[in-house]
Amino acid sequence: MKDKNFPEPGKKFKNVLSGIIDSKNEIAPFFSSENAVVFNNDCLEILDRMPENSINMIFADPPYMLSNNGFTCRNGRMAKVNKGKWDESKGFEEDIKFHDAWITACRRVLKPEGTIWISGTYHSIYQCGYILQKNNFHILNDITWFKPNASSNLSCRFFTASHETVIWARKDKKAKHTFNYEKMKNGKFPEDKIKKENTQMRSVWSIPAPKNSGKEFGKHPTQKPLDLLLRIITASTNEGDIILDPFNGGGTTGAASLTAGNRFYVGTEIDIEYCGLTKNRLLKLKKETSPIT
Numbered sequence: 001m002k003d004k005n006f007p008e009p010g011k012k013f014k015n016v017l018s019g020i021i022d023s024k025n026e027i028a029p030f031f032s033s034e035n036a037v038v039f040n041n042d043c044l045e046i047l048d049r050m051p052e053n054s055i056n057m058i059f060a061d062p063p064y065m066l067s068n069n070g071f072t073c074r075n076g077r078m079a080k081v082n083k084g085k086w087d088e089s090k091g092f093e094e095d096i097k098f099h100d101a102w103i104t105a106c107r108r109v110l111k112p113e114g115t116i117w118i119s120g121t122y123h124s125i126y127q128c129g130y131i132l133q134k135n136n137f138h139i140l141n142d143i144t145w146f147k148p149n150a151s152s153n154l155s156c157r158f159f160t161a162s163h164e165t166v167i168w169a170r171k172d173k174k175a176k177h178t179f180n181y182e183k184m185k186n187g188k189f190p191e192d193k194i195k196k197e198n199t200q201m202r203s204v205w206s207i208p209a210p211k212n213s214g215k216e217f218g219k220h221p222t223q224k225p226l227d228l229l230l231r232i233i234t235a236s237t238n239e240g241d242i243i244l245d246p247f248n249g250g251g252t253t254g255a256a257s258l259t260a261g262n263r264f265y266v267g268t269e270i271d272i273e274y275c276g277l278t279k280n281r282l283l284k285l286k287k288e289t290s291p292i293t
């Protein structure tokens with residue numbers, strides 16, 4: 001995107017970044033382009049440096065805290081559920097403190113009319129919902145993301161997990177948030193066998209989880225489908241908006257921001273391997289222009 005087409009948002013994006021990128025403190029992006037930047041840092045470190053009330057929309061897919069040495073079924077075989085050290089629970093109280101810290105930091109940088117989406121399973125989503133309410137967010141919806149291709153349950157002693165919840169909340173109850181109603185009602189969603197054409201978008205979305213074939217730039221164990229993020233971004237942002245993902249992972253939010261077009265993306269990710277994966281993914285989208293720094 002050229003600044004002359006979107007002069008104000010371009011300036012705002014650079015303004016957000018100029019507070020973060022400070023050579024004296026050695027914070028530099030892992031990867032940056034004119035409309036996307038990824039930091040290989042803890043999200044709290046980067047959020048602390050961002051100007052308040054500067055971000056239009058946040059999508060956050062925090063650790064699920066479900067890596068407890070249990071087993072799941074992957075490609076028809078028994079496999080450990082463990083995703084990585086970052087996904088281990090530190091106990092109820094510590095997990096609550098973790099979610100409180102990042103959600104509070106997100107609240108500060110979000111514009112009053114801005115919205116936040118948080119995804120998770122029952123391992124984490126109730127804690128996040130509680131913290132959102134404690135911090136005076138106004139919940140707009142809880143979306144059920146149904147996965148028609150979910151893995152089987154091995155134990156056959158309870159139901160097969162086949163959905164995640166995505167909470168959508170507004171910072172300020174009185175502010176007017178973005179909801180592109182017509183685009184949701186009349187858009188094309190061929191991946192969704194539940195959505196009927198030209199009817200209101202409901203709160204249950206059927207979107208297949210990405211298969212290995214959809215991970216051509218490397219594997220992230222909890223990568224979200226591009227269609228899920230594209231829907232979220234199309235529904236709740238406009239051209240020129242700045243989108244933040246504090247738990248960038250494999251960069252799905254960045255990829256969806258660039259695919260939606262004319263949006264700006266800031267991602268933070270503690271694992272350098274996933275930053276590399278994101279870089280390759282975003283480069284492939286051919287939206288790369290001149291570096292910011």
Ligand SMILES: C[S@@+](CC[C@H](N)C(=O)[O-])C[C@H]1O[C@@H](n2cnc3c(N)ncnc32)[C@H](O)[C@@H]1O
Pocket residue numbers: 041042043044061062063064086220222223224225246247248249250251252253268269270271274
């Ligand atoms: C659930 S995954 C996100 C997956 C992502 N939505 C995608 O589609 O690929 C969470 C990610 O957050 C990262 N992470 C965990 N704690 C973090 C922190 N404090 N700051 C930044 N990233 C963190 C992990 O390394 C992991 O890649």
